[in-house]
Every structure is written in structure tokens, then in C-alpha cells.
Amino acid sequence: MARQLEPDAEQRIEWSAQIAKYASDIIEALPDSRVYSPDTDAGAAFREMPIQEGSRPFEAVLAAIDAGVMHNGINPASGGHLGYVPGGGVFAAALGDYLAAASNRYAGIFYANPGAVRVENALLRWMCQVVGYPAHALGNLTSGGSIANLIAITTAREAHGLKAADYDKAAVYLSAQTHHCVQKSLRMAGMGEAPLRYVPMDEHYRMKPDVLREMVIADRRAGLKPFMLVGSAGTTDTGAIDPLDALADLAQEERLWFHVDGAYGGFFILADSVGHLLKGIERSDSLAIDPHKGLFIPYGLGAVLIRDVEAQFRAHHYTAHYLQDAMEADEELSPADLSPELTRHFRGLRLWLPLQVFGVAPFRAALEEKVLLCRYAWEHLQAMGFETGPFPDLSICIFRYVPPSGDPDAFNEALLHYVQQDGRAYLSSTRISGAFWIRFAVLSFRTHKREVDQALDILREGVAALL
Numbered sequence: 001m002a003r004q005l006e007p008d009a010e011q012r013i014e015w016s017a018q019i020a021k022y023a024s025d026i027i028e029a030l031p032d033s034r035v036y037s038p039d040t041d042a043g044a045a046f047r048e049m050p051i052q053e054g055s056r057p058f059e060a061v062l063a064a065i066d067a068g069v070m071h072n073g074i075n076p077a078s079g080g081h082l083g084y085v086p087g088g089g090v091f092a093a094a095l096g097d098y099l100a101a102a103s104n105r106y107a108g109i110f111y112a113n114p115g116a117v118r119v120e121n122a123l124l125r126w127m128c129q130v131v132g133y134p135a136h137a138l139g140n141l142t143s144g145g146s147i148a149n150l151i152a153i154t155t156a157r158e159a160h161g162l163k164a165a166d167y168d169k170a171a172v173y174l175s176a177q178t179h180h181c182v183q184k185s186l187r188m189a190g191m192g193e194a195p196l197r198y199v200p201m202d203e204h205y206r207m208k209p210d211v212l213r214e215m216v217i218a219d220r221r222a223g224l225k226p227f228m229l230v231g232s233a234g235t236t237d238t239g240a241i242d243p244l245d246a247l248a249d250l251a252q253e254e255r256l257w258f259h260v261d262g263a264y265g266g267f268f269i270l271a272d273s274v275g276h277l278l279k280g281i282e283r284s285d286s287l288a289i290d291p292h293k294g295l296f297i298p299y300g301l302g303a304v305l306i307r308d309v310e311a312q313f314r315a316h317h318y319t320a321h322y323l324q325d326a327m328e329a330d331e332e333l334s335p336a337d338l339s340p341e342l343t344r345h346f347r348g349l350r351l352w353l354p355l356q357v358f359g360v361a362p363f364r365a366a367l368e369e370k371v372l373l374c375r376y377a378w379e380h381l382q383a384m385g386f387e388t389g390p391f392p393d394l395s396i397c398i399f400r401y402v403p404p405s406g407d408p409d410a411f412n413e414a415l416l417h418y419v420q421q422d423g424r425a426y427l428s429s430t431r432i433s434g435a436f437w438i439r440f441a442v443l444s445f446r447t448h449k450r451e452v453d454q455a456l457d458i459l460r461e462g463v464a465a466l467l
């Protein structure tokens with residue numbers, strides 16, 4: 001019975017072929033599939049499919065996944081996904097995952113698989129080079145941006161030698177547009193009492209560095225111990241980039257740990273048209289940057305880059321008797337010494353394989369295309385009579401329709417509902433200073449002019465229907 005867990009070669013190839021065919025059909029059907037199908041009953045049949053002692057036919061299991069999972073909710077693989085921060089799902093990355101899982105190679109500790117650790121560290125060094133970090137910097141490949149931010153904050157806390165008694169004075173500077181995972185990470189890092197100092201923003205939703213300087217000086221005078229400055233390289237709401245170079249100057253003068261959240265926008269440094277807007281990112285102490293956003297990799301891959309890797313090591317390294325075989329001095333730092341994780345998926349392969357097979361150029365071109373598509377949408381929305389937010393720094397813009405009479409918030413909420421019910425495009429919304437805004441976020445490698453035009457058409461129809 002136990003041997004059933006190891007199907008023979010013929011069976012393996014047959015199952016793999018079924019999955020490969022099924023996945024390929026899904027991708028093939030994407031241009032004509034709905035991106036949003038609200039169906040809260042979907043998957044209810046799983047209740048009649050309990051985990052049981054006995055087996056079920058592979059085909060039946062695949063059919064249940066198809067029926068219960070693949071046709072409801074939001075489809076992040078679709079090029080029509082223009083909400084939140086869209087994902088991607090480069091197919092070659094799935095093959096890297098498949099290989100990593102089927103071989104179950106372990107990239108946590110150098111000794112256990114020097115080659116696998118070298119793959120992950122090579123990716124981190126490539127990212128460090130892309131953003132302009134020094135050669136000795138490193139970081140960690142994480143499950144996403146939230147954990148990347150957590151590792152950075154934990155490292156900053158240790159690098160500044162903060163102890164629990166210091167936390168209620170350790171002021172953290174951020175903006176109202178900073179991603180909520182920064183506050184969440186501070187709390188998880190034990191620093192929930194740290195005073196959060198919200199720096200005012202200009203009309204582009206970028207932090208005002210002069211006001212920040214005054215705040216830091218006043219806080220010191222008032223007895224606080226300014227600790228960390230968090231800049232955003234592309235905010236989630238509007239894609240705004242804080243003035244990173246000016247923030248770096250101030251962090252240097254005031255000896256603040258300068259963390260940049262580039263989970264969404266960091267990889268736009270690869271795009272010539274906007275890369276220069278990220279100037280100053282190379283002067284940060286730590287940076288969160290998500291391949292599962294800006295490099296179109298399937299969900300499950302973020303990265304944190306840290307200039308002072310020794311501080312990162314001190315903040316995360318631990319040892320145990322059962323790890324004694326692995327403790328010889330190694331040429332490469334081990335991911336397990338630089339993050340909260342020990343046993344983990346060999347997640348580097350899902351990025352290394354596509355980067356090797358395609359090279360960087362198509363990623364660069366796709367990012368450039370996203371920037372152009374967002375500008376195109378912004379201009380057309382204005383021409384269509386929408387009120388728009390600022391000209392997009394990257395590939396996200398906000399807009400709303402101001403109807404001749406009635407409550408604009410209610411109107412835009414209804415308009416968003418209209419788009420979502422249509423199902424061919426997916427947009428999401430936010431509130432800024434209390435006002436309801438619809439967002440246009442272009443980041444899927446599958447979004448091209450056709451998808452943007454389609455979304456604009458639906459919005460045009462929606463406004464007409466609601467007026």
C-alpha cells in the first residue's frame with residue numbers, strides 16, 4: 001500500500017501529460033475567459049469530497065479542481081486583471097517550480113545543496129546589481145513582499161541595537177500611502193508600540209522631505225529616538241515613488257535606517273523610461289522587491305535585499321545541535337541564516353529558469369509596455385471625461401467620474417460594480433482622503449493594448465448606463 005506513493009515511470013509521465021495539457025488549455029483560453037466570475041457557491045462540492053482512507057481516480061480529482069477552483073473569483077493569470085497589483089504567471093516559472101518540487105532539492109543550507117543555494121544567492125546578487133547595491137550586499141528570496149518587509153524591519157531593529165525598553169521611543173517615518181504590511185511587520189517584530197510618524201505628501205502622493213526633516217528634528221527634541229524611514233518605490237494605491245534620493249540624504253544625516261518598499265515598483269528600474277525616477281534606491285539600507293509582481297512570476301516569490309548582510313545574519317541566525325553537520329565555514333551564506341524559515345521550497349528555480357531561458361530583455365520590454373499602457377489609459381480616461389489622479393509615475397493611475405448631480409462616491413462605486421459584473425476586465429478601488437477612486441493597475445505581462453481598450457470600452461458603457 002505504501003508503495004502507491006511512488007507511481008511508476010509510465011504513470012508519472014501520464015499524469016504529468018494530463019496536467020500539462022490541462023494547464024496549457026487554461027492558458028490558451030485566457031483571452032476569451034472571464035477575469036472575474038462572482039460565484040460564492042463555487043467549490044461547495046468539495047464538502048462532498050472529503051479526504052478519505054481510499055483513493056480516487058486522477059481524472060476525477062483534476063475534474064474537481066477544474067469545477068471548483070478554475071472558473072470563479074478573480075483570475076490573476078488573465079491580461080484583463082487590472083485591479084490591486086496584478087500578478088502574472090510566466091509559464092517557464094511553473095516548470096522551474098515543478099522541477100524544484102519533483103526533485104525536492106533543498107536550498108536552505110549551503111551544505112545540503114551548494115548548487116541550489118548558489119542559484120538563490122546568484123539571483124539576489126543579480127537584483128542587488130540591478131538596483132545598484134554594493135557587491136557584498138545580499139538578502140533573501142521570500143514568499144512575497146510582506147515577509148520581505150518583515151525581514152528588513154527585524155534586521156533594522158537588531159542593527160540599531162534596539163531593546164524592548166526602547167521601542168516606544170523608536171520613531172518610524174512613513175506616509176499614509178505606505179503599504180499596511182509595514183505596520184503589520186512592525187507589530188510582528190514586537191515593535192507595535194513604536195511611534196508611527198506619518199509624513200505629509202504632495203499632490204502626487206509623494207512624501208515631502210522638508211517636512212520630514214522638521215518632524216525628525218522636533219521628535220528628537222521631544223525625546224524620541226528616530227529609528228527608521230520607510231520610502232515607497234511605487235505605492236499600491238497610485239504607483240507614486242517617494243523622492244528617494246532626498247530621503248536617503250536625510251536618513252544619512254539623521255542616522256535612520258532607510259528602508260524602501262519596492263514590492264510593486266522596484267523592478268521598473270529595468271525600464272529606461274522610468275528607471276531614473278528610482279534614483280536613490282541604491283542608497284537604501286534594505287529594499288523589498290517582488291518578482292511575483294514586477295517580474296510576472298507566479299505568486300509566491302518576493303525578495304528582500306539588505307546592504308549590511310552581517311546585520312541580517314545577526315538578526316536571523318540560530319543554531320541547534322541537530323544542525324551540527326552543517327556548521328562548517330561556508331563560501332556562501334545560507335538562506336536559513338538570513339530569514340525566519342528553515343525547511344522551504346527551492347523557490348529560486350522559478351525565477352532563475354525563466355531569466356536564463358528568456359534573458360532580461362523581454363522582461364525589460366514588458367515593463368516598458370506596462371508604463372506606456374498606463375499612460376495611454378490615463379490620457380484616454382481624461383478624454384472620456386473622467387477626473388484623474390496625477391500622471392502615473394509607473395503603471396498605476398486613479399480616476400473617478402464626477403456626475404452632473406448626485407454623490408460621486410456612490411456613482412463610482414456603482415461604476416466599479418458595473419465593470420466587475422461585466423467580467424471581461426477587473427478593476428479595484430481605493431479611498432484617498434475619504435474619496436472613492438477607481439484604480440487602473442497594469443502589471444500583467446498578458447495585458448496589451450487590446451485588454452486596455454476593452455476595459456476603457458466597458459467604462460464608457462458603464463458611465464452611459466449609469467447616467
Ligand SMILES: *Cc1c(COP(=O)(O)O)cnc(C)c1O
Nearest residue numbers: 144145146179181236261263264
Ligand atoms: C504587494 C505589496 C506589498 C505586499 O507584498 P505581498 O507580496 O503581497 O506580501 C508590500 N508593499 C507594496 C508596495 C505592495 O504593492
